[in-house]
Amino acid sequence: MSKQGKAVTMNQLKEAKKELTRFMMKYKFALDEMTTKIEILEEEFRYIHEYNPIENISSRLKTPESLLLKVQRKQLPININEIKKHIMDIAGVRINCSFQKDIFLLKEMIESQDDLKVIEVKDYITKPKPNGYRSMHIIVEVPVYLSNCRECIPVEIQIRTVAMDFWASLEHKIFYKFEKEVPSEMTTELKKVADTAAELDQQMEALHNESLKYTTEADESQLFGSLRFDQERLQLPNELLNSLSALQEKKDS
Secondary structure, three states: OOOOOOOOOHHHHHHHHHHHHHHHHHHHHHHHHHHHHHHHHHHHHHHHOOOOOEEEEEEEEOOHHHHHHHHHHOOOOOOHHHHHHHOOOOEEEEEEEOOHHHHHHHHHHHHOOOOOEEEEEEEOOOOOOOOOOOOEEEEEEEEEEOOOOEEEEEEEEEEEEHHHHHHHHHHHHHHHHOOOOOOHHHHHHHHHHHHHHHHHHHHHHHHHHHHHHHOOHHHHHHHHHEEEEOOEEEEOOHHHHHHHHHHHHHHHO
């Protein structure tokens, strides 16, 4: 029965399901597109640069059940247009990095892609939440091309260090174990652990930066001797490298 007391027909249910399927499909396509963009960045770093800032990529699409719960918490009408307007995290990507500097590097790279529109940035690293939570949240609109239209769909991107992600996962489990009423002594300890994790991030980043000073000639020789591509190690002929280097020198001069 509907709110007006009229029975919902089978045809109306089919149309509602079709509308919801079309709605969720667009978010899945946007999520696939955004994940591919980040995977391309990851591969570029792996092949071209000496250092890859991305440790792990994961993604998720809210289920209809979790979407309904959020609609109810926000006291929104159960209406596709209202849901799209007010809920920005239906599709989400999480990137784990080794160091804090990597987070800001990836943020700049994502923001520089001209087919993405940045809707909102929440920097919980420069300004952590009172409970100690640290993360970079970016909401972007991703263009999705369908057979009859182009539509921009919001995707939330969370970028954290591995330590930040471990803390957030633990805090989430504790939060729900106590049904959101966590004892004050535990919230105090969680805040201390978050601060300790942030200090660990800084110390590990300093150690990493220090280690870069100790690159040997043997390391450099190995770097230029071969190319790892698609799980294969390809030998680089000296003649090819020397010829390309000479061309590059002419361009630079």
